[in-house]
Amino acid sequence: MEIKQAPISFTIEKNYDSEFCGSIPLHLVNLIQPHGVLLTLDKADLRMVQVSENVEQLLGIPAEEILDQPISSYLPQPQFEELKAKIQGQNTQVKIPFSVTFLVNGQEATFTALVHPKEDYVLIELEDNQDTSQKDSFLGLYQQIKYFTSLVKQASSTKEIAQITVQEIKKLTGFDRVLAYQFDPQWNGIVIGQAKEEDMDDYMDLRFPASDVPKQSRDLYFSNPYRLIPTRSYTPVKLRPLINPLTQRFTDLSDCNLRSVATVHLEYLANLQIMASMSLPLIIEDKLWGLISCHHKTPMNPSYELRSALELLSGIVSGQLAAKEREQTIHLRAQLRGIHAQLLEQLYTTPNFTEGLLTGPTNLLHLLNLSGAAVLFEGGVLTSGETPTGQDIKELVYWLRRNKTEKIFTTDTLPQLYMRARDYKEVASGLIALPINAEQGEYILGFRPEVLQTVSWGGNPNQAIQMETDGKTYHPRNSFDIYQETVKQTSLPWLEEELEAAEALKSAVLEKIIKERY
Incomplete structure (x- = not known):
């Protein structure tokens, strides 16, 4: 009996997972991206004890004025009560955005908010989501999701699920390139689905070394339903004060979508010749199976509605991939049981x-x-x-x-x-x-x-990280030309x-x- 193996299964002799990259504390950067505002609240009285320095640009209130003020001073009473209920009852693994209206000097400003309750404090992310040009109606998104679901259910293999996924997400979002990326046992990834504009590089079937998505980044996908960078040319925004006054440490931004990105990753995006990116995890049985990676040549900030739809789709895709793998496992086990039964008969006769x-x-x-x-x-x-x-x-x-x-x-x-x-x-x-x-x-x-087995890499994996002479600063590879090696x-x-x-x-x-x- 011949059992066919996917190329993803082959063992690559060298370990390309970077311990150095994987040890960098990406969640303790105390910096956010500027397309939103971060508020840190005392869990006891919901005072704002730490804010991002761009708070005045979005809320119209200087940081020094809003610090140590109760958030109730700026919200309508019903919304404040709703916020308290979310803080007290929210499962931290479930992030459901909701609208809040800040009242400042008699003016109303509406934002989309995400709440992250911690042991000692509460984080609130605010984004101005009033760009109606990007908003999708619930009915429209619902119809597209239903259509997408019906397509992936009919797929006959994991690779077909991946290809349908990238094609439909490209149609839904308008991203220039969408890739489906599966990890091998050593955390190298292989592109198993691709939809792209004609003038963009072709990465189908190429492998990328584990250092491209190091351990620290992989772990954070269990805290974040997606990772969005609307533009790589942003200026990071600091938190004020720098040290969280409630913990006397840097604030843990693991759960925050606004968390700033490592400079080396922005350099990586520049080498890919893209300005904006968004990635969604594919998680099967509590393990990161792969990623959906979206690229755009110009800045792009999808609406909260669209992001929420993509979060839902990544869950649907993960479920369908798991079901397909279970189906293949059941089929193989049935085959092996049949052979085992015949072999037992021979053993005893x-x-x-x-x-x-x-x-x-x-x-x-x-x-x-x-x-x-x-x-x-x-x-x-x-x-x-x-x-x-x-x-x-x-x-x-x-x-x-x-x-x-x-x-x-x-x-x-x-x-x-x-x-x-x-x-x-x-x-x-x-x-x-x-x-x-x-x-x-x-x-x-x-x-x-x-x-x-000839393995085609997206760039030379031996040059994935280029250290400077100080032994601390490093850069990603600047070429993604196909590099082939033979596994022996x-x-x-x-x-x-x-x-x-x-x-x-x-x-x-x-x-x-x-x-x-x-």
């Missing part, structure tokens, strides 16, 4: 269990998608398919015993772990070892051959469903051995 595993119309090679297998039992070695020599197998078992592999062991990069395997990488770059009696050197071994000494990866089948087989073999002996 042949005199020797080794022959039952390796001979007959259904055998171990079919169950675990192997090119070769070996059973070492009671001093004998029985092989099937393409395997290393008998001596190589015995030395490999010695290495396994020395490393105390008493549980099932798998690797798709054996030559990188075990030097001697480089001599027979063509037949055994991948290994699965099922110990029967590890102390006696009794194992069931499965082999997979080397699969040479690597087999197809082992699927979780195959490991489950291997565990079940091991149990069945041990049970048969015990019955024969006792």
